Amino acid sequence: MKPESIGIINTHNAEQYTWGNGCAGWHLVKSDALSIIQERMPPGTAEVKHFHQRSRQFFFVLAGEATMEIGAEQIVLKAGDGVEIPPLVAHQLRNDSTTDLHFTVTSVPKSHGDRVVIPQ
Template identity: 55%
Template sequence: MKINKHIAEHYIWGDHCDGWHLVKNQELSIIHERMPANSSEVKHYHRLSRQFFFVLSGSATINIDGNEIVLHSQEGVEVAPLVPHQIFNRTNDEIEFLVISQPNSKGDRIVVD
């Protein structure tokens, strides 16, 4: 069955950010996310999930274990399990990106102070 963000299960997270579940099962999660200008998520890691962030539009900054990487449209980066990370939108425009998690990261997130 075809899927897109207009018919996918939607949720709101962080600073008025949006997420749409494109694939959601125990083994794999693919989420289309949108972050408004000048927003961020909390620093965290996953015990089991490996994640891949892929920017669809705009520029995102992601801090991975203390190293900041700027991802532009059509660029991505992998985050291994147990590695602290945090994504930011430090621009004046909204950004959209995919977060692919394997296995699904639900219940696997540990917030870092």
């Protein structure tokens, strides 16, 4: 069986979307039960602070450096680092560095439609 016939997925053939100020995401797995997205965030960009009612997420840095605010705590994630965010926990991912941030976010179940933005 050729690899193409078993559904190889990557950023060249995955469904892509843009968000924020020049950020991009690729749906590597997109189902109601599981979402795996690879994302790119340019320097100085951030998502809004929010939480998910049902979704548990795992962020994994592929390249660059991420600043993750979890509740009142901030941690820095470098390539090869990951962090799990349980449901109902406020969080915000930022790229405070001078280079692009590349990471994956795995959500169980999918996080789209489950986000509650925290007013700033």
